[in-house]
Structure formats: C-alpha cells, structure tokens
Amino acid sequence: MKHLLSAADLSLDEVTGILDLAEEMSQVQSRPVKKLPALRGRTVVNLFFEDSTRTRSSFELAGKWLSADVINVSAKGSSVSKGESLRDTVLTVAAMGVDALVIRHMASGAPQQAAQWVDAHVLNAGDGTHEHPTQALLDAFSMRRHFRASDPDFDWRDKTVAVVGDLTHSRVVRSNVLLLRTLGARVVLVAPPTLLPSGVQSWPAEVSTDLDEVLGSADVVMMLRVQRERMSGGYFPTAREYTVGYGLTRDRLARLKPGAAICHPGPMNRGLEISADAADSAASLVLDQVASGVAVRMSVLYHLLGGDDEGGTR
Template sequence: MRNLLSAADLSAEEVFSILDLAEEMSEVQARPIKKLPALRGRTVVNLFFEDSTRTRSSFELAGKWLSADVINVSAKGSSVSKGESLRDTVLTIAAMGVDAMVIRHSASGAPAQAAAWTQIPVLNAGDGTHEHPTQALLDAFAIRRHLRRSDPEAEIAGKKIAIVGDLTHSRVARSGVSLLRTLGAEIVLVAPPTLMPSGVGTWPVSLSTDLDEVLGEVDVAMMLRVQRERMSGGYFPTPREYTVGYGLTRDRLAKLKPGAAICHPGPMNRGLEISADAADAASSLVLEQVAAGVAVRMSVLYHLLGGEEDQ
C-alpha cells in the first residue's frame, strides 16, 4: 500500500489485513506502557487544515505508540496563514525528509493532489465532502467487534447497515459505503430528499426517506452529524422537524431489533440527529469507535511505513 487516499482503493484482503493487525494493536491500549518499536526512527507529519479532535489526536497517539516521531502542523500556525499555497507547504515538508504525511483539508481531492506532488506516503484524514477512509476502517473494526461478542466468527458480510442523516455533506458516508460494500454488507441510506447526494441512484445501496420503516430491519444504525457549517439553508425547515423525522430519539430506540448497534462518527449534535438516550445506550458503539481509531490508525501507519525488515 503506497498511499491511503480512498476507501475504494482497498481490496477486501487489504481491509482484513488492516483490521486483523488493528486487533493486535488494540492490546497496546490496555498496557501500562503503550509503546511498540515498530516505527522507531520514522517521522510522520500531521498536516491539518481543518479543526479536529478525534482524528488528529488518534493519528498522533498512533504514531507515538509505534515509536515514530510525530509533528503536528495546523494551518493557523503555519505559513499557510501568510498566503503559502498547499503545493509549497507539502513540498517544503517533504523536503525536510519526513517519512509520511497525514492530511486533512476542506477541499475535496487535496490529499490526492499532495500525493501527486511528492513521493512520500500520504494518508487522507478527511478531504471536504469527499472521503475519510480511516473513519470507515475504524467503523468496520468497531462493528465487527460488536458482532463477535455473540459469535466469535462473525463478519460484516450479509449484515444490513443503515447510514442516516446528512448524506450530502458526509465524507464518512462515502467512505463507509465503499468499504462496507467491499466487506459484503447491505447498505441502506436514509435521509430527507434534500440531503440525498447528487447521483446517489448509481451507488450500490438502497434508499429510503422513512427512518421508522427501516430501523427494525438493520443490524447497525449509523447516525451522521448534521453539518450545519456546510449548509446555506433550505435543507430542512427547522432542527425540531429534522429530529422528528430523522433523529434517533428515545422512542425510536425501541424500534431497533435486539442486538442492533448504534454508531456515530462524532462529534455528536445531541438532541438533533441523536438523543442522549441513544448516544449513551448499552448498544452504542460511539466510544468504542473512538478507541478503535487509535488501533486502526496504528495498523494503517504500520502498513504504509513498516516492512519485512521491521518485522
């Protein structure tokens, strides 16, 4: 694996390899001393042009727990704030001799463009409304773990997963559909017509505008954040009406079939797309997804920078 720019770039074999190694990496999180020597001497730069808590922190922990040197660069504290272009920033950092670059950017395609400018591995940590491949991987990791609590051999293949909410602006949805379909899941997208992405009819999914009709059939309900910062208005009348139609409320919890899991990539708008009862329910995987993010990103970094000599 040269770069990780899109979930569509991963074969099922590669996904399973990443998830299986992440299972081993997750054991590090329970240790008193959370260190492996796998990437000692390597340098990873986290180049974030958008605000982030979960993704940036977990990439930093992942690198440090693998003994890599990790440098965080944000747009506000870099020469970008002085007018430097993305190309010059990427080439400047690459010229310093770093081994990998993790990029989060508001422009779709920015990490792919960076990968074309440099020879070092580039990881897409979220680009505009395009993709967020490591989020899809950690979601799959958390879902598979949930399934294996009742069946140690369970896989995601054949399971029905609903992705609900602001699909138009969601890079999580796009990566999730691609990766979960690669693993054999059945996907149903649920949203008001105004939040269905352009061209969604060609995606390998089923579509619904009725959340209540779908909830009782799914093994996983993945709620998406309503990205109000990307909206100019007109997508739904009021927040209250959105919650009534598409929020995972206390009443809707009872409609989930026994054993169905609740996911949310975060940050959550409690009371809008998900109620506090749902977010904190026993079947909620929200915090497990956060924990999975470190293990999965450790696995991804090792797949990109590790090798037979390190083993």
C-alpha cells in the same frame, strides 16, 4: 500499500489485514509500556488544514506508540494563514524528509493531489465532503467487534448497516459505503431528499427517505452529524422537523432490531440527530469507536510504513 486515499483502494484482504492487526494493536493500549519500535526513525507529519480533535490526536498517538516522530502542522499559526498554497505547504513539509503525510483538508481531493507531488506516503484524514477512510475502518472495526461478541463466525453478507442523516456533506458516508461494500454488508442510506447527494443512485447502496421503514431491519444504525458549518441553510425547515423525521429519538431507540448497535462518527449534536438516550444506551458504540481510533490508525501506519519504501506486503 503506498497511500491510503480512498476506502476504495483497499481489497478485502487488505481490510481484513488492517482490522486484524488493529485488534493486536488495541492490546498495546493496556500495556505498561505503550510503545512498539516498528516505525522507529520514521517521521509522520499531521497536516491539518481543518479543525479536528479526535482524528488528529489519534493519528498522533498512533504514530508515537509505533515510535515514529510525529509533528503537527495546523493551518492556524502556520504559513497557510499567510497565504501559502496547498502545493507549496506540502512540498515544504515533504522537503524536510518526512516519510508520511497525514492530510486533512476542506477541499475534496486535496490528499490525492498531494500524493502526486511528493514521494512520501499520503494518508487521507478527511478531505472536504469526499472521503475519510480511516474513520470507515474504525467503524468497521467497532462493528466487527460488536457482531463477533454474539457470533464469532458472523458473515458481513448477513448484516445491514443503515447510514442516516446528512449524506450530502458527509465524507464518512462515502468511505463507509465503499468499505462496507468490500466487506459484503448491505448498506441502506437514509436522508431527507434535500440531503441526498447527487448521483447517489449510482452508489453501491440502497437509498430510502423513510427512517422508520428501515429501522427494523438494520443491524447497525449509523447516525451522521448534521454539519451546520457546511450548510448555507435551506436543507430542512427546522431542527425540530429534522429530529422528528430523521433523529434517533427515544421512541425509535425502542424500535431498533434486538441486538442492533448505534454508531456515530462524532462530534454528536445531542437532541438533533441523536437523542441522549440513544447516545448513552448500551447499544451505542460511540466510545468504542473513539477507543478503536488509535489502534486502527496504528495498523494503517504500520501497513504503509512498516516495510521498505515500496510499500508492498509480504
């Protein structure tokens, strides 16, 4: 692997390899010395043009625990705020001799562009409303752990994942659909008609506008954040109405399939798309998702940077 730009770049073998290694890496978190020397001498730059806490800090920890040197460049306080273009910023950072660029940008396609400009490995840490492949990987990791707890030999093809909420503005959903498709799970997308992205019919997933109809068949319900900052309004009449139609309320929590899990990529709008009861229930994987973030990103960094510069896999 040279870059990780889209969840669609990953074959089933690669996904399985990343999740398996992440399982090993999660052990490092409980060791006295949380450090592996695999990326010693490598330099990773987190280039974040958009606010992020969990993604940036987990990429930073992942790099550091693999002994890479990690620096963070955020748009605030950098030359970006002086008007430097994406291309110049990327080239400037790359010219310092970095091995990998982890890019978060508000414009869809920015990491793909950057990958064409530089020799370094490029990781997409979220681009606009397009993709967020490492989030999809850590979601799959949390789900796999959840399924394995009750059945170590479970088959993804028997599983249904419902992704509910603001599909139009979510980069998580596209990566998740692509990745879950690779794994073989059935994906049902649920949203009010106004929040269904255009062209959603061509995605490898079923589409519904009725959450209650889907609820009983889902092994995982993934609630997406209502992204008020990306909305200019008019997608739904009121927050209250959204919650009634598409929120994971206490009432809906009780109607989940037995053994079903709840995911949320965070940050949560409690009371809007997810009730406090659901967020804090035993079925919730939200904190597992956060804890898995570092291990999954360690695995991804190792797969990209662990070998020679060709980025192949032995």
